[in-house]
Amino acid sequence: MAVLYLLGLLVALTGMVMLDRRFRLFFWADARRASIVLPVGVLFFLLWDVAGIGLGIFFRGETAFMTGIVIARELPLEEVFFLTLLCYLTMNVFAAVSRMIGRGERDVHAVRVQSGLDSRRPGRPS
Secondary structure, three states, X not given: OOOHHHXXXXXXXXXXXXXXXXXXXXXXXXXXXXXXXXXXXXXXXXHHHHHHHHOOOOOOOOOOOOOOOEEEOOEEHHHHHHHHHHHHHHHHHHHHHHHHHHHHHHHHHHHHHHHOOOOOOOOOOO
């Protein structure tokens, strides 16, 4: 039972990778950019955690579901995987929402053109 939380995080990360691959959201859309953004985000939150631990704000919770491996004082191994999941999820959601908003704007413009509410013709600058 000592690895259940880590296994859960790995299953969730696998789900993020599968969604990313299926919809080409983050790594499958631009691997070079994603290879920079994801580690920077994880590093930012790790530094945030270290600062919180140093200030006595954050503490490692004791539970039978965690491995007990600590990579720094009060910083469990699972935290790295959690932060990776958090950043990956955020980037997948950001890419998906950006895509939906862009599609919605194109649809609204097309309806306006078809209904005569927009005098600009598609492909012609205003």
